[in-house]
Amino acid sequence: MSKAVSYWIAQVLGWGTLITLGLIFQKGEIRSEFVLEAALFFLSGIVITHFYRGIIIKWNWLTLKLIKLIPVVLIASILLSVLFFSTDFMMDYLLGRRPVILKNFGDLIFQILSYAAYFLFWSIIYFGYHLFEKSREQEIRNIQLRATKNVAELQNLRTQLNPHFMFNAMNSIRALVDENPEKAKVGITKLSNLLRSTLIAGKKDLLPFEDELDIVKDYLDLEKIRFEERLNFSFDIEPELLKRNFPPLLLQTIVENAVKHGISSLSKGGRVFISANMVENNMIIRVLNSGKYNPDKRSKSTAIGIENSIKRLQIMFGDQAHLKIGNHAGEVRTTITLPLNE
Amino acid sequence: MKIIIIDDERLARQELANLLSEYAEMEIVDQCSNANDAIVSIEKWNPDLIFLDINMPEKSGFDLLMELEYAPKVIFVTAYDEFALKAFEVNALDYLLKPVDPNRLQEAVNRINAEQDSIPDLLKDQNGRLGMNDQIFLKDGEKCWFVKLEDIRLFESEGNYVRVFFKSFKPLILKSLNTLNDRLDQKHFFRVSRKYIVNLSYIDKVENWFNGGLQLTLKNGEKIEVSRRQATKFKDLMSL
Numbered sequence: 001m002s003k004a005v006s007y008w009i010a011q012v013l014g015w016g017t018l019i020t021l022g023l024i025f026q027k028g029e030i031r032s033e034f035v036l037e038a039a040l041f042f043l044s045g046i047v048i049t050h051f052y053r054g055i056i057i058k059w060n061w062l063t064l065k066l067i068k069l070i071p072v073v074l075i076a077s078i079l080l081s082v083l084f085f086s087t088d089f090m091m092d093y094l095l096g097r098r099p100v101i102l103k104n105f106g107d108l109i110f111q112i113l114s115y116a117a118y119f120l121f122w123s124i125i126y127f128g129y130h131l132f133e134k135s136r137e138q139e140i141r142n143i144q145l146r147a148t149k150n151v152a153e154l155q156n157l158r159t160q161l162n163p164h165f166m167f168n169a170m171n172s173i174r175a176l177v178d179e180n181p182e183k184a185k186v187g188i189t190k191l192s193n194l195l196r197s198t199l200i201a202g203k204k205d206l207l208p209f210e211d212e213l214d215i216v217k218d219y220l221d222l223e224k225i226r227f228e229e230r231l232n233f234s235f236d237i238e239p240e241l242l243k244r245n246f247p248p249l250l251l252q253t254i255v256e257n258a259v260k261h262g263i264s265s266l267s268k269g270g271r272v273f274i275s276a277n278m279v280e281n282n283m284i285i286r287v288l289n290s291g292k293y294n295p296d297k298r299s300k301s302t303a304i305g306i307e308n309s310i311k312r313l314q315i316m317f318g319d320q321a322h323l324k325i326g327n328h329a330g331e332v333r334t335t336i337t338l339p340l341n342e
Numbered sequence: 343m344k345i346i347i348i349d350d351e352r353l354a355r356q357e358l359a360n361l362l363s364e365y366a367e368m369e370i371v372d373q374c375s376n377a378n379d380a381i382v383s384i385e386k387w388n389p390d391l392i393f394l395d396i397n398m399p400e401k402s403g404f405d406l407l408m409e410l411e412y413a414p415k416v417i418f419v420t421a422y423d424e425f426a427l428k429a430f431e432v433n434a435l436d437y438l439l440k441p442v443d444p445n446r447l448q449e450a451v452n453r454i455n456a457e458q459d460s461i462p463d464l465l466k467d468q469n470g471r472l473g474m475n476d477q478i479f480l481k482d483g484e485k486c487w488f489v490k491l492e493d494i495r496l497f498e499s500e501g502n503y504v505r506v507f508f509k510s511f512k513p514l515i516l517k518s519l520n521t522l523n524d525r526l527d528q529k530h531f532f533r534v535s536r537k538y539i540v541n542l543s544y545i546d547k548v549e550n551w552f553n554g555g556l557q558l559t560l561k562n563g564e565k566i567e568v569s570r571r572q573a574t575k576f577k578d579l580m581s582l
Contacts, residue, residue, distance in 0.1 A: 164397075167421035168351075171440035175357035226351055267350070267376055267399045 230269025
């Protein structure tokens with residue numbers, strides 16, 4: 001239903017109800033002149049308020065602040081009421097009927113104010129409707145804005161391979177070419193796999209958890225070439241979870257942090273342990289690494305990596321997903337909780 | 343030329359050693375996997391040049407340099423750390439990116455060789471003291487410098503620290519003025535009081551001051567008092 005149609009329906013229904021009520025509560029029997037008078041009342045009501053609507057639109061009263069709108073509407077209602085009263089009077093005169101003669105000035109004022117109440121009521125409905133419409137439109141706009149923002153943000157938050165890691169890996173492989181050509185070949189294959197899968201994964205919203213694990217394994221194998229005996233890692237994954245969907249490179253980001261802080265910042269190195277379990281309807285992934293978590297000392301890039309991951313989860317799963325980092329039994333423990341809805 | 347390679351990754355050290363084996367004049371005297379070992383090794387070998395990784399566990403390459411008495415010639419080797427390299431003023435340092443491009447290494451080695459030849463013998467180390475061409479490594483918050491001693495006009499004692507004045511900068515280093523004085527070349531630097539060491543070539547004017555002391559005006563207008571005790575020595579030094 002278009003706005004214009006609703007407007008006319010509201011006009012007819014509004015004034016119609018008013019007239020019907022007037023006729024019902026009319027004392028005595030209904031005479032034909034009452035009906036005529038009611039019809040005139042109905043028509044002039046609609047004509048005058050329609051003219052009023054023209055003024056509202058022309059002078060942009062819909063954009064007025066409430067504090068300015070209230071006095072404007074009050075004055076307009078009284079003026080309209082005077083206009084209505086005069087029309088009524090003129091109609092009676094033109095139709096050759098005896099106009100209602102008001103006995104005194106007080107009655108005149110009372111009559112005008114009671115008519116003004118109709119117009120005030122009309123204004124409340126009219127402005128109320130538009131105010132409601134406006135807030136609803138605003139809300140829709142806000143939702144749309146948030147949605148587009150989330151899409152853009154998700155694209156930004158998707159991690160890419162850390163260049164620091166890439167160049168270090170290539171440097172190690174270059175050294176291996178002389179020392180252990182077979183190992184160097186494996187390294188190049190792993191690096192290509194990793195590059196390819198992160199490029200593909202980065203374009204998706206979700207991918208099977210086993211694909212994510214393959215990326216993490218390739219990544220750790222490459223870091224193992226670089227850190228040698230300083231890096232040890234192991235997995236404990238519930239097979240049930242392998243086919244489940246997972247936000248790409250989320251675990252990769254966490255494991256990268258674990259290596260950066262747990263291994264490369266310790267002279268003796270350490271271990272990374274990754275576990276994934278199903279608990280009730282959630283997927284719980286834990287990453288344990290040597291070292292100590294100190295939120296004040298972490299670098300800017302780490303802080304951004306973690307914050308982005310948290311934001312990503314928030315956008316994708318709302319309050320159902322969590323990411324927590326803390327110290328646990330002498331190690332750093334990162335826990336990701338994801339809902340398994342599908 | 344004596345060289346030490348410092349990097350926490352064995353393969354990275356190996357890779358650089360392979361590349362350097364092309365250069366007959368480059369003698370790798372030691373390889374170190376962390377900053378603490380490197381400090382000992384540098385003091386032992388007194389190398390002409392070190393290849394230094396910036397990101398190392400526990401102590402970074404910068405931390406290492408700050409602990410040294412003086413900075414040997416340094417070529418930084420790093421994978422990707424624009425941020426750390428930006429801390430330096432333009433062209434203030436040489437660095438190589440991993441994996442090292444042999445051509446870039448050649449350029450760096452050539453530059454080092456050229457610098458080595460251009461230093462007049464007079465300015466080279468004598469009696470274990472630092473020459474005017476020796477550089478020290480300075481770090482002030484996010485900014486880093488390699489500064490040659492000849493560019494420093496003034497050292498000021500500040501508690502456990504010494505403030506180093508050069509150009510428009512005055513960073514602090516964690517050293518005592520006494521140990522610094524022992525290492526500086528007495529022909530160029532003079533301890534004018536408990537608080538200051540002045541580079542003689544920056545003195546513009548000398549005036550008599552109260553109690554038989556002196557007041558020095560440096561070329562940039564800074565005024566430094568010479569204590570009475572040191573004034574006599576200063577006059578002797580200058581009259582020679």
